[in-house]
Amino acid sequence: MSKIHFQEKFEERHIGPSADETTAMLDALGLQNLDQLVDETVPVQIRAKPPLALPNALGETAYLNRMKVVADKNKAFKSYIGQGYYDVILPGVIQRNVFENPGWYTQYTPYQAEIAQGRLQALLNFQTMVIDLTGMEIANASLLDEATAAAEAMFMQYGLRKNKAANAYFVSSTIFPQTLDVLRTRALSYGIELLVGNLNDIPQEANIFGALVQYPAGDGTVQDYKTVVELLHARDISVCAVADLLSLVLLTPPGEWGADVVVGSTQRFGIPMGFGGPHAAYFATKEAYKRNIPGRIIGVTVDATGGYALRMALQTREQHIRRDKASSNICTAQALLAIMAGFYAVYHGQKGLLNIAERTHGLAVLLDDALQQLGYTQLNETYFDTLRIELGELAGPLHAEALNNEVNLYYQGTIAGISVDETTTYQDIEILVRIFAKIKGKTATDVDLAAIAAAIHPHIPPSLQRASEYLTHPIFNSYHAEHEMLRYIKSLETKDLSLCHSMIPLGSCTMKLNATTEMIPITWPEFGSLHPFAPADQTGGYMQIISELDQWLSEITGFAKVSFQPNSGAQGEYAGLMVIRAYHESRGDMHRDVVLIPASAHGTNPASASMAGMKVVVVKCDERGNIDVADLQAKAEIHAGNLSALMVTYPSTHGVFEEPIIEICDIIHQHGGQVYMDGANMNAQVGLTSPGLIGADVCHLNLHKTFCIPHGGGGPGMGPIGVAAHLVPFLPNHQVVDVSGEQGISAVSAAPWGSASILLISHAYIAMMGAEGLTNATKYAILNANYIKARLENHYPVLYAGANGRCAHEMILDCRSFKTAGVEVGDIAKRLMDYGFHAPTVSFPVAGTLMVEPTESESKAELDRFCDALIAIREEIAAIEDGRSDKVDNLLKRAPHTVAMVSADVWDKPYPRSQAAFPLPFVREHKFWPSVGRVNDSQGDRVLICACPPMSAYEELEA
Structure with a gap:
């Protein structure tokens, strides 16, 4: 009888190569075991001696059972805290088919546009939603959070200032405290002086280059900034508005009262609070600033056939390319959360968002009127969703009674803030009224909520009530039935290559397994x-x-x-x-x-x-x-x-x-x-x-x-x-x-x-994983990389290696010599798509190279498929080098090949369709088809369209 294993080891699920595969890979490297490889790779003087002092590894079921106990230590009280974070209803069709779907969450940044058209379209939807709601001309595809987006706006305003001696930035005192905190950090580095106060009291003598306001304000009030913004513009002071996106369904968008930049969070669009994130921030501004906007912009272009295609526009704007000349260090965005927020807008549409916003505001007004009937003073004359109640000596008792009812309010001294949201119900208002009535020695029956509800009126000034249209594009008016929404989500998902399809061998990006149990x-x-x-x-x-x-x-x-x-x-x-x-x-x-x-x-x-x-x-x-x-x-x-x-x-x-x-x-x-x-x-x-x-x-x-x-x-x-x-x-x-x-x-x-x-x-x-599993993962990351190196180094020069000829967990393949045959490294990247693979990292850290990192999660079988693909491509390059293939019209230059290209009635290429689409036997078994041909980068930059375009825009592109 073999040895009984009383617990399945998770590391055996996470680490790709089997025992037999490990032996075969070590044999290929001329090694006896993994430790010998480590000895030849990691310098002895930095080797850790004792094993990591970590708890014993748990099995997947045991871990989830433990986490249930841990989860119960959180008390999910009904939250009215607000301050930039609100409870939401995440539509099930988005939760199950996007948030919980590895076809969406395992993709990489869409640098290879031809196999990323689904998420590019979803991000274009996000940008369109932001542009429409803010009244601005251009938006990016998300930033990290609201506070850092505000800091990015400050830096952009600083860089665009006309008076280069100006170094003061005025911030409204009613901004959320966390945003002011981040602004302080960012301002420190550049010597920017933050002036905090009332926007109407900006000193004339101050050397100010920009101002920032919150809309609605952090205390919940809704103010008309149009006149003061005009006065600021007359002094060459630009204005950033930090705006609640849901409120803009009812409020005049900042773009219509003169804001130069509008930033904020899209958390209210179906993204759970999650104790702080992740949430996608948005950043919108004027088209004149398109080369100054931080982050990524998704733009419309055409592919090799002249058809509609999307890409990351102005790609060389990526700040890390500018190195120490960068005005931002933005690298990671919040693409998945932006995609979800965009889908939320698609699913609800203009009418659905209006219903949510009106219901939210209506419940706030209902509560306001009810509490005033109970004798409370509500301090906000105008508001969208937030009330401030003066409690005086009742603050302590009210706080205690609210907690007894599992309710959290926002307390500032003797004032209680109440922010209602999408999840608030009429029954929730009844509970709040009962709590406040009890502290006054009254009962809920002292207020006739039904009568108040029948007579409520908006607490938004008529001059600030939105009149302009939004979300008029067909995408936001076609998928309101769940069945249609499901099909739309899936139609985009099928256009994208993810870890569900094949390994993504990006050097320095480590695209490893994201295990299902980890996500639950x-x-x-x-x-x-x-x-x-x-x-x-x-x-x-x-x-x-x-x-x-x-x-x-x-x-x-x-x-x-x-x-x-x-x-x-x-x-x-x-x-x-x-x-x-x-x-x-x-x-x-x-x-x-x-x-x-x-x-x-x-x-x-x-x-x-x-x-x-x-x-x-x-x-x-x-x-x-x-x-x-x-x-x-x-x-x-x-x-x-x-x-x-x-x-x-x-x-x-x-x-x-x-x-x-x-x-x-x-x-x-x-x-x-x-x-x-x-x-x-x-x-x-x-x-x-x-x-x-x-x-x-x-x-x-x-x-x-x-x-x-x-x-x-x-x-x-x-x-x-x-x-x-x-x-x-x-x-x-x-x-x-x-x-x-x-x-x-x-x-x-x-x-x-x-x-x-x-x-x-x-x-x-x-x-x-535990200590042993984590250490083994590292060893296998090194093994997998060195196995690929051994298989490829006779076909592609490997640029660097350690003292013993080993690489670490990644390597750089030199493709610069292929230029003599007219082949660029980008051509190899595009041709890999025909083999069903995402390209390794292109031209980083050395131009003209591919940086390959397999991770420990890939099996030998998958590594071999990838190596076979690159070796086959090297043979295709050799055919160009020795004249068997045309230098211009060849498999690499025409890649990727779409199903429309291969199935067309006319085939005018000097190579067979089968070689274009099915270059190796394994490709035929599970073919992934790029949804568009090679994308035209320069066309997309010449005609920058970063919102869902009308038909006239397609005609302009084709012209």
Whole structure:
């Protein structure tokens, strides 16, 4: 009888290669076991000795059972807190078919447009929705959250100011506190002076370049800003409005009263609060600023046949390409959440949104009138959804009675704020009236709610009631029946390649398995319906998850503590540098502002350094792609008096464990600097080494890479930072909820713990893998990469390798020599689509190359299919090189081939249809068809259309 296994090991589900496949792969590498590979790959001087001190791995069922117990520690009281977070009704058709569907959440950023037309259309819908509701001319495809979107607006206004000496930014005192907190952090780096006060009292002598208002205001009032905006424009002061998108269904959109930029959150469009996120922010502005708008824009173009196609417009605007000249470090967006919000608008349409907005406002008015009948004073004369009740000495008793009824209000001294939302019902109003009546010594029968309901009238000034149309495009007026909506969602899903179809071998992006069990708890109401500002005694489940994840990630990284506030990798970079800045300043070293960054670094590194107000000094790399230690030493000495930090990625961006990394860290420390480690490649470290052991002081972790949060078509992401003990006091704090000490920097994102709900995914991954599983995952990531290297290096030169000829978890294939045959690396990327694969990372970090990362989740069979495809493409290139294929009209230049092209009555290509569509036998077995031909990038930039276009626009494109 074989040995009984009393628990199935999750790692065997997560790690792709079987035992037999592992043996075959090791044989191909001439190795006996995985440990021998690790010895030849990871420098011995940085190897961790004892295993990770983590709890024993749990099976999937055991983990979910444990999480049910943890979830019950959260108390999901009825929330009227508001302040930018509201309870919602997520339509089941969107929850099941988008939010819970790996066909939507496992996609990557749509850089390869031909196999991303579904999510591109969904994001175009999102942009159209935002443009319509805000009354602006152009919108992007989402940002991280409302507060950071406001900060991006401030920077754009700063960059566009006519008076370059102006450095003051006026912020309305009625803005949400978390937004003001993030503005303070961002303003600090650039020396922008924040002036907070009443918009009507802006001092004439102030050197102001921009202003920001909230609409409706943070206290709930609705104000007419038209006149004051005209006065500000006369002084060359631009205006940003932070607007509640749902309210704009009833209110005059900011674009109609003169706002230059409109930002906000789309959380109210069906996205659960999730204790703070993730939620898609929006950013809308004037078309004149299209080259200044941060983030990504989806635009309309044509494909090779002249047909309708979509792409990321103005792609070179991606801020990390501009490196230290960037005005933003935006990399991750919130694509999945933006897609869901866009689908919410499609499903409800203009009439549905109007019903929701009118019902929300109507219930607020009903409650207002009822409470006034009870003798309460309501302070907001005009409002959309928020009331402020003066309680005086009744504040304490009211608070207690509300809690007795499992109701949360927003308390400021003796004032109680009540924000109603889409989920509020007539019965909820009855409960609130009963609570307030009891405190007055009355009963609910003292108020005739039915009579009040029959006579309510809007509390929105006639001058601010919306008159313009919105969501008139057919897309928003065709799919209101669930059956039609389901078919629409599926029609878009089938146009996109995701991890459901094949491996996505993107170097530095780590597209690994997002296990179903890891995803399940995030849809539970105990986690989804919690407000981020809920009282601490109602958030025990989240606090346990966050505390455990803090301990586990600290153990994995070798650091003292982790901050979860940064909600993207680039935000983590920025937060880490701001923590280092605060540390230096606490020691009186105000002058330390120089950051050394290797030439091979991720582009977000210098962009983040620039955002943190630091000066970038580039360190050379040698011919093997490693940091030039002599150059580093020289520059550390030159800048010793002002050295703030080194930003280093490990393993390197070139996919190599650099041998002198400890020496590199020592050099920085000897000259008074700190070492910031970019955690993008942390999946090659876990269990084998750690940033703390190597000598780093701070490291951000891309939870959407190493720790299994899905990429969601371009977001969500999470970029928490781990720090050494001396940096712990400076971790980000928050204006509303204390999450750090008095020395902590101000907030870097809107919510205290960032996108808290998706922390559950990484928690599940670590808990189910355990120490041994996590370490094995790292070993297999290295094995899979080296197996691909061995199979491909005789066909494509591999640019860099370690001392023993091994790569880490990824490698760079050099395709530059193919230019002599007229083949660009982009042609290889397009041809891979015909084989059913997404391309590896194109031209990063070296132009003309492919950066390949297989991850540990792919089986040998899948790795072989990918290698077979690349080898076959190399043969197709060889046919061009030796003249067997035409240099212009060939398989690569015409790729990708759509079903319409291959099935056309006329076939005029000099190669057979079968070779175009089914180049290898495995392709025929499960063919994925690109939905459009090669996209015309330049056409889309020449005629920028970033909203769902009318038919006339298609005619313009074809012309």
